[in-house]
Amino acid sequence: MGTxxxxxxxxxxxGIPVGKAILxxxxxxxxxxxxxxxxxxMRGDYPLAEKSLARLLELxxxxxxxxxxxxxxxxxxxxxxxxxxxxxxxxSLDPHNKLVQDQMxxxxxxxxxxxxxxxxxxxxxxxxxxxxxxxxxxxALMGMGRTSDAIWILEQVVEQDPVYxxxxxxxxxxxxxxxxPQNVIRMAKMAVEVxxxxxxxxxxxxxxxxSGRQDEAEACLSTATALGPHNPIEMAQLGFINQVxxxxxxxxxxxxxxxxxxxxxxxxxxxxxxxxxxxxxDRPRIDKMRAVLADPTLHASARESLTYALGxxxxxxxxxxxxxxxxxxxxxxxxxxxxxxxxxxxxxxxxFLDGLEKLMSKEPLMQHEICSNISPTPIFIVGMIRSGTTxxxxxxxSHPKVGAAGEQSFWAIHRExxxxxxxLDLDQLKSLCEEYCEIxxxxxx
Numbered sequence: 462m463g464t465x466x467x468x469x470x471x472x473x474x475x476g477i478p479v480g481k482a483i484l485x486x487x488x489x490x491x492x493x494x495x496x497x498x499x500x501x502x503m504r505g506d507y508p509l510a511e512k513s514l515a516r517l518l519e520l521x522x523x524x525x526x527x528x529x530x531x532x533x534x535x536x537x538x539x540x541x542x543x544x545x546x547x548x549x550x551x552x553s554l555d556p557h558n559k560l561v562q563d564q565m566x567x568x569x570x571x572x573x574x575x576x577x578x579x580x581x582x583x584x585x586x587x588x589x590x591x592x593x594x595x596x597x598x599x600x601a602l603m604g605m606g607r608t609s610d611a612i613w614i615l616e617q618v619v620e621q622d623p624v625y626x627x628x629x630x631x632x633x634x635x636x637x638x639x640x641x642p643q644n645v646i647r648m649a650k651m652a653v654e655v656x657x658x659x660x661x662x663x664x665x666x667x668x669x670x671x672s673g674r675q676d677e678a679e680a681c682l683s684t685a686t687a688l689g690p691h692n693p694i695e696m697a698q699l700g701f702i703n704q705v706x707x708x709x710x711x712x713x714x715x716x717x718x719x720x721x722x723x724x725x726x727x728x729x730x731x732x733x734x735x736x737x738x739x740x741x742x743d744r745p746r747i748d749k750m751r752a753v754l755a756d757p758t759l760h761a762s763a764r765e766s767l768t769y770a771l772g773x774x775x776x777x778x779x780x781x782x783x784x785x786x787x788x789x790x791x792x793x794x795x796x797x798x799x800x801x802x803x804x805x806x807x808x809x810x811x812x813f814l815d816g817l818e819k820l821m822s823k824e825p826l827m828q829h830e831i832c833s834n835i836s837p838t839p840i841f842i843v844g845m846i847r848s849g850t851t852x853x854x855x856x857x858x859s860h861p862k863v864g865a866a867g868e869q870s871f872w873a874i875h876r877e878x879x880x881x882x883x884x885l886d887l888d889q890l891k892s893l894c895e896e897y898c899e900i901x902x903x904x905x906x
Contacts, residue, residue, distance in 0.1 A: 477501060480513075491521050498527070502534050504626050504656065510534055525551045525558060532564050536597040537627055544568045544597075567594050592622040600631060608635065624655045633664065640869050642672045642903040659685040659695040666702050672903060673864035675706070682706070690715070693723035701732050709736055725753055727766030734770040739777040747774050765794040834894040838901050864901075871897050 477500045483493030494517040501510035511534060517527040528551040535544035545568045551561045595618045602611035612635060618628040633648040649665035662685035669678040682702055690696040700715030713736055719729035730750050739747070753759065754767050772787035796805070819825060840857065844850040858865035 489520055491517060491524070494520070495526055498530055502530055502537070507534050507538060523554055525555055525561065529560060529564050532568065533593050536567060537593050538600060541568065592618050592625045592628065596625065596628045596631070599628065603635065608639070611635065619651065623651065626652065626655050629655065640871050640900055642668065642900070646672060657684070659688055659690050659699060663695070663698040663702050670705060671867065673858055679706070693719040693726065693729070696722065697729045697732065700729065704732060704736055712736055724749065725756060725759060725763070727763035727770065731766040731770040734773040739774040741778070743774065747771065750774070761794065761798060765791055765798065768794060834898060836898040838898050866901055871900060
């Protein structure tokens with residue numbers, strides 16, 4: 462391992478605690494802030510990195526390294542214009558600096574790589590680029606809806622740089638959203654190998670539980686608990702995983718600790734409200750939630766979680782009118798976060814349901830029999846909401862040869878491929894059936 466690689470590895474693991482120790486002695490230490498900014502960026506904690514580097518710029522407006530790292534972070538998050546701006550500012554301070562020149566070149570490469578996959582392939586065939594550049598390209602391709610291209614690029618990044626956490630986390634997110642349990646577990650294990658800490662162990666535990674491997678998940682949880690949560694987010698994550706495993710008392714303790722450490726949030730309040738029925742003894746907590754919700758600076762996602770938590774809590778207490786107001790506000794915020802200001806168009810859903818009805822009628826089903834799949838893998842549980850389908854799944858999956866797959870989003874993701882008209886691509890439908898069965902096999906190891 463080269464000297465530069467050793468330094469990077471040491472900084473990735475020890476940079477944050479060392480930087481914090483320096484800042485404890487001198488809150489305005491330039492080196493402490495830069496060390497935290499660099500280490501956080503390497504570990505994919507971009508909010509902490511940007512916060513530290515922004516403070517660094519306040520104390521040292523002429524810093525080149527602060528601007529270079531802000532540029533790299535912008536590249537890593539797909540913000541090419543911001544990356545170019547930070548690099549240009551660094552160049553104006555020291556135009557002959559080799560690091561600055563390299564960063565300017567990287568920004569130009571990333572901007573051009575966003576255009577076509579062909580250029581991306583040419584880049585991959587050439588001498589390997591820095592991980593941050595290729596990661597930025599992968600993120601940009603995801604933003605363009607080119608998921609398979611993004612996966613291809615990001616998989617190359619983790620193959621060449623197995624400790625590059627941003628790419629691992631991005632792939633973990635992609636595979637989770639596409640219901641690919643085997644790859645989710647693979648990425649979660651890679652994350653644990655890079656940094657064995659509560660957050661990564663909880664991600665792995667979630668992945669293992671989703672694949673019916675509860676014993677392994679329990680082992681991950683035990684390790685995460687032994688390490689101890691370091692921040693309110695990790696407390697909330699440990700609370701949720703305990704809740705999933707039925708350890709309600711432990712979950713409640715973690716949720717309460719998370720809200721005490723960071724009152725201005727929504728996640729832990731929501732999960733706490735879902736863990737049990739609220740009683741009159743919980744009135745002080747409800748008042749606290751209302752006070753947090755009244756803060757105009759509260760983040761939108763936290764506001765959404767908090768309104769649902771208040772709705773559930775007040776429903777438990779029998780105040781149905783107030784509960785419905787919070788539920789309606791939560792639904793409004795949820796819709797806004799997913800669809801922006803686009804008004805709901807019932808005609809779109811009506812057209813889709815009409816097409817689905819045509820596809821699922823007897824004649825089309827007989828016509829498309831060629832697409833049928835005789836795999837014995839799927840077990841479909843069908844029923845109305847709150848009718849016991851989840852309980853049925855839990856009972857069946859207790860058998861060693863049955864795995865619980867939950868509510869899969871596979872067909873929702875491929876919604877546009879399901880059409881009840883003559884344009885239905887039979888080959889594509891057959892391929893989707895085979896892909897779906899392969900995904901399900903990953904839950905029944």
